[in-house]
Amino acid sequence: xxxxxxxxxxxxxxxxxxxxxxxxxxxxxxxxxxxxxxxxxxxxxxxxxxxxxxxxxxxxxxxxxxxxxxxxxxxxxxxxxxxxxxxxxxxxxxxxxxxxxxxxxxxxxxxxxxxxxxxxxxxxxxxxxxxxxxxxxxxxxxxxxxxxxxxxxxxxxxxxxxxxxxxxxxxxxxxxxxxxxxxxxxxxxxxxxxxxxxxxxxxxxxxxxxxxxxxxxx
Amino acid sequence: xxxxxxxxxxxxxxxxxxxxxxxxxxxxxxxxxxxxxxxxxxxxxxxxxxxxxxxxxxxxxxxxxxxxxxxxxxxxxxxxxxxxxxxxxxxxxxxxxxxxxxxxxxxxxxxxxxxxxxxxxxxxxxxxxxxxxxxxxxxxxxxxxxxxxxxxxxxxxxxxxxxxxxxxxxxxxxxxxxxxxxxxxxxxxxxxxxxxxxxxxxxxxxxxxxxxxxxxxx
Numbered sequence: 001x002x003x004x005x006x007x008x009x010x011x012x013x014x015x016x017x018x019x020x021x022x023x024x025x026x027x028x029x030x031x032x033x034x035x036x037x038x039x040x041x042x043x044x045x046x047x048x049x050x051x052x053x054x055x056x057x058x059x060x061x062x063x064x065x066x067x068x069x070x071x072x073x074x075x076x077x078x079x080x081x082x083x084x085x086x087x088x089x090x091x092x093x094x095x096x097x098x099x100x101x102x103x104x105x106x107x108x109x110x111x112x113x114x115x116x117x118x119x120x121x122x123x124x125x126x127x128x129x130x131x132x133x134x135x136x137x138x139x140x141x142x143x144x145x146x147x148x149x150x151x152x153x154x155x156x157x158x159x160x161x162x163x164x165x166x167x168x169x170x171x172x173x174x175x176x177x178x179x180x181x182x183x184x185x186x187x188x189x190x191x192x193x194x195x196x197x198x199x200x201x202x203x204x205x206x207x208x209x210x211x212x213x214x215x216x217x218x
Numbered sequence: 219x220x221x222x223x224x225x226x227x228x229x230x231x232x233x234x235x236x237x238x239x240x241x242x243x244x245x246x247x248x249x250x251x252x253x254x255x256x257x258x259x260x261x262x263x264x265x266x267x268x269x270x271x272x273x274x275x276x277x278x279x280x281x282x283x284x285x286x287x288x289x290x291x292x293x294x295x296x297x298x299x300x301x302x303x304x305x306x307x308x309x310x311x312x313x314x315x316x317x318x319x320x321x322x323x324x325x326x327x328x329x330x331x332x333x334x335x336x337x338x339x340x341x342x343x344x345x346x347x348x349x350x351x352x353x354x355x356x357x358x359x360x361x362x363x364x365x366x367x368x369x370x371x372x373x374x375x376x377x378x379x380x381x382x383x384x385x386x387x388x389x390x391x392x393x394x395x396x397x398x399x400x401x402x403x404x405x406x407x408x409x410x411x412x413x414x415x416x417x418x419x420x421x422x423x424x425x426x427x428x429x430x431x432x433x434x435x436x
Binding site: 113133 | 242247248249265268269276281285299304309344366373
């Protein structure tokens with residue numbers, strides 16, 4: 001595990017969000033367009049060479065290892081590499097999750113060509129990915145953070161690519177265990193339902209008992 | 219649904235795989251490096267502007283809509299936009315799935331920074347995404363193609379980012395229903411287990427009964 005304390009100022013962090021978040025947005029559009037593009041192989045090769053040059057410029061200072069979760073002295077937590085909500089991760093739509101302290105989470109989002117499974121439809125596994133995150137966020141919002149122990153999906157009808165909504169809530173809790181439910185819907189109703197069990201792992205319970213947050217976990 | 223017949227030659231298709239697949243590989247490296255990079259905001263802004271220029275070059279001929287599944291007269295089927303196995307989709311690792319006609323599928327792959335959930339770990343939803351695809355591939359390999367009806371995941375221990383293996387197989391079948399199981403493991407053993415029910419939808423059964431494949435489904 002890798003939590004990193006980050007002693008930069010709020011202004012520096014805001015500037016990272018703006019600049020690195022802007023790059024992630026641009027790379028999302030590149031991904032989407034690259035899947036749909038029909039430009040000829042010679043032009044694709046030329047663009048590939050340009051992409052490699054940009055990667056080399058980013059690699060000048062890019063330590064090995066994932067982004068992790070970073071936090072500031074003021075309690076701000078940044079899961080910016082997260083595959084669903086990470087503002088620095090071009091794979092993430094990213095979901096902009098709205099939570100309520102009663103243990104609810106919801107998000108509205110649009111999924112394009114990069115999230116396809118069956119033709120024209122969202123990949124069933126992508127809906128599982130998004131719901132895993134959203135159920136976890138509902139638990140966290142209700143002060144019942146945990147890691148996924150089990151997750152069950154029921155596919156009621158195909159999920160079309162396009163505009164979608166998702167919602168999740170805590171169903172019940174017992175000790176370190178929390179059960180959450182949720183679904184994804186399009187304009188015509190629910191497409192996929194999920195139910196999950198989330199458990200707070202021992203290392204996290206021990207960490208929560210410490211007065212001071214550790215400077216680094218690995 | 220959108221299946222597209224594609225009357226290009228085998229050479230043209232091979233050239234698309236090489237050039238568009240090469241671009242997708244380059245964009246995968248861009249994604250990974252962009253998440254890890256610490257270059258300053260000014261350089262990030264400059265790179266963002268370059269990425270936007272490349273997207274504009276790809277957009278010169280990029281019709282709306284996802285890639286779909288394309289097939290040739292010789293029966294070659296190309297799900298190249300697929301979020302898990304699509305060679306043209308930079309979100310896909312992509313999984314290179316090996317199948318057996320008895321209804322088994324397996325893949326070895328490496329997951330980097332873009333697939334992170336908890337710090338240093340694969341997002342639980344990403345393992346669900348990969349297993350959904352792999353269980354479906356096992357069904358397809360056993361001539362029991364279907365769409366996911368239910369999927370259940372059991373997270374036995376955290377899945378570390380890095381080198382992983384996955385395996386899936388048909389457990390039993392009854393009429394249009396097929397049950398499959400599978401798991402993802404690292405060097406120390408199984409991390410996540412999955413069980414799914416796959417059902418061949420009515421439209422696909424009707425399509426299989428037709429002598430000729432339709433030119434286009436939408």
